[in-house]
Amino acid sequence: MNWRATLVLVLVAVALLALVLFVEAPGGEPRIMNVTPYPTTLPAIVTVDSLDVQRISLTRSADDATVVVARDEDGAWQVVEPVSGPADATAMGALLGAVSNLTPTRRFEAGVLEAQAVGLDPAVVVVEMALADGGSERVLLGDDNPQGSACYAQVDGDDAVYLINRGLMMQATDMFDAPPLEPTATPASTETPAG
Numbered sequence: 001m002n003w004r005a006t007l008v009l010v011l012v013a014v015a016l017l018a019l020v021l022f023v024e025a026p027g028g029e030p031r032i033m034n035v036t037p038y039p040t041t042l043p044a045i046v047t048v049d050s051l052d053v054q055r056i057s058l059t060r061s062a063d064d065a066t067v068v069v070a071r072d073e074d075g076a077w078q079v080v081e082p083v084s085g086p087a088d089a090t091a092m093g094a095l096l097g098a099v100s101n102l103t104p105t106r107r108f109e110a111g112v113l114e115a116q117a118v119g120l121d122p123a124v125v126v127v128e129m130a131l132a133d134g135g136s137e138r139v140l141l142g143d144d145n146p147q148g149s150a151c152y153a154q155v156d157g158d159d160a161v162y163l164i165n166r167g168l169m170m171q172a173t174d175m176f177d178a179p180p181l182e183p184t185a186t187p188a189s190t191e192t193p194a195g
Contacts, residue, residue, distance in 0.1 A: 045155050045162055046102035046137050048129065053096060055130040058172050061122040067175045069095075070130075079179050091171075091180035098168040099127060102139065105150055110159035118152040118161060119143030125172045141169050 055070040068081040069092065077087035115121035119142030127139040142152035142161075150163040174180075 042104050042107055042162075044101050044103045045153070045158065045164075046099060046139060048100050048131060048137060050096040050100040052132045053100065053129050054132055056095065056099075057126075057128045057130075058175055059126045059128075060172075060176055061124060061126070065176050067172075067179055069180065079181055083179050083181065086182040088180045088182045091175070095168075095171045095175070095180075098165075098171050099129065099137075099139065102153075102155075102164060102168065104153070104162035104164050106163040108161040108163075110161075113152070113161045115142075115154070115161070120152055120154055120161065123154075124151075125169065127168065127172065139168070141172065144169075 053071075055068065058067040059065070066081050067079070069077055069087050070080050072078050077089070077092045079085050079087050120140050123140035123142060125141040127141065129137045131137070138156040140154045142154075144151050144166065145163055149166070151166050151169045153162045153164045153168075154160070155162075
């Protein structure tokens with residue numbers, strides 16, 4: 001073996017030993033390093049049984065556009081505003097799935113973020129749900145975060161600001177673009193006889 005390679009290995013071993021001794025405090029107790037812990041799962045900020053939701057109102061502050069969908073006496077969803085008619089079950093399932101168990105990815109304590117700076121004063125979109133027991137839930141949706149991976153949100157009764165998945169905002173945007181009416185069947189084409 002080459003004496004230079006041996007010297008390099010000895011120096012690496014000494015450096016590793018020094019690192020271990022530097023990190024370990026006297027008495028064998030490891031030092032606590034200044035490390036950001038892995039994020040923990042936050043509790044849901046809205047938890048409602050989707051069957052308890054009787055009415056959903058979406059309002060966009062930029063142009064005061066409103067979409068309202070409500071259950072009829074048979075429990076079927078009906079679009080009430082801006083047009084009327086039976087609601088698309090798939091669109092309503094997606095909306096209810098997005099809003100009924102709204103779990104944030106991050107929480108900012110009150111005062112950390114200025115509501116106006118993140119699109120919450122006024123809110124970009126307000127989602128209001130009327131529940132079967134007479135209660136209600138109100139969610140304010142704001143701007144996207146700088147990465148565009150989530151949007152800012154607040155709920156009534158909580159001054160904290162949250163980052164949530166963009167799914168609810170995307171559902172609302174789709175409904176403003178085209179109210180969630182049940183698709184109409186396309187008539188089958190028939191051949192016209194030549195003649």
